[in-house]
Amino acid sequence: MNIAADIKMQFLFQLRAQGVTDSRVLTAMEHVDRGAFLTGLFQKRAYDDVPLAIACGQTISQPSIVGLMTQALDVQPRDKVLEIGTGSGYQAAILARLARRVYTVDRYKRLTRDAETTFNALNINNITAITADGSLGLPDQSPFDRILVTAAAEDPPSTLLAQLRIGGIMVLPVGQSDTVQRLIRVTKTQTGLDYEELRTVRFVPLVEGVGQD
Numbered sequence: 001m002n003i004a005a006d007i008k009m010q011f012l013f014q015l016r017a018q019g020v021t022d023s024r025v026l027t028a029m030e031h032v033d034r035g036a037f038l039t040g041l042f043q044k045r046a047y048d049d050v051p052l053a054i055a056c057g058q059t060i061s062q063p064s065i066v067g068l069m070t071q072a073l074d075v076q077p078r079d080k081v082l083e084i085g086t087g088s089g090y091q092a093a094i095l096a097r098l099a100r101r102v103y104t105v106d107r108y109k110r111l112t113r114d115a116e117t118t119f120n121a122l123n124i125n126n127i128t129a130i131t132a133d134g135s136l137g138l139p140d141q142s143p144f145d146r147i148l149v150t151a152a153a154e155d156p157p158s159t160l161l162a163q164l165r166i167g168g169i170m171v172l173p174v175g176q177s178d179t180v181q182r183l184i185r186v187t188k189t190q191t192g193l194d195y196e197e198l199r200t201v202r203f204v205p206l207v208e209g210v211g212q213d
């Protein structure tokens with residue numbers, strides 16, 4: 001067995017041990033090289049289950065958290081998905097293997113531009129990366145079947161909930177940035193919203209407005 005295959009096996013083992021059991025999610029994560037979304041020395045740690053630094057003072061999430069969030073989102077092949085917080089683009093690339101189309105928004109132009117370059121290099125062509133304030137969502141493209149927020153808000157943003165179709169699911173961390181946040185799954189039904197608490201997490205904050213870089 002070569003080293004790459006060995007590392008990948010350990011990566012998948014670690015994901016399963018952390019509760020990522022959905023085979024579609026595991027297959028998607030097996031096929032998206034996290035190293036392609038990292039630069040310099042961090043590439044060496046691509047398959048460690050840790051968050052790592054990316055440009056603009058942001059972070060690429062821990063793989064097991066990416067897996068658990070993707071699993072909770074229960075993405076279907078025909079789905080149109082909105083992700084808030086492109087960051088490196090890693091999470092969007094995984095969603096793109098499971099969904100029909102992914103729209104991903106970040107407030108830093110540098111991050112959406114770099115992510116687009118990576119998507120092109122990996123031949124992924126069902127992701128649209130947009131620089132904007134994601135707390136406003138993308139009204140022109142709504143409603144979405146699934147919405148994933150990868151930055152923490154104090155409450156689920158009502159603007160985003162309004163852009164979720166009935167029967168749709170939104171997964172997001174809620175809570176203040178320097179405290180423990182809760183990962184929440186919201187399902188929109190005919191009669192209202194169902195909330196489910198999944199686990200504690202730690203994400204960078206959802207910040208209003210567009211960034212300088």
Ligand code: SAH
Binds near residue numbers: 088151
């Ligand atoms: N999903 C990313 C990690 C996200 S880190 C990955 O796979 O690498 C959180 C990201 O949310 C950061 O890049 C930050 O710039 C972005 N962010 C924070 N507030 C935002 C807002 N209001 N609109 C859009 N993006 C935002």
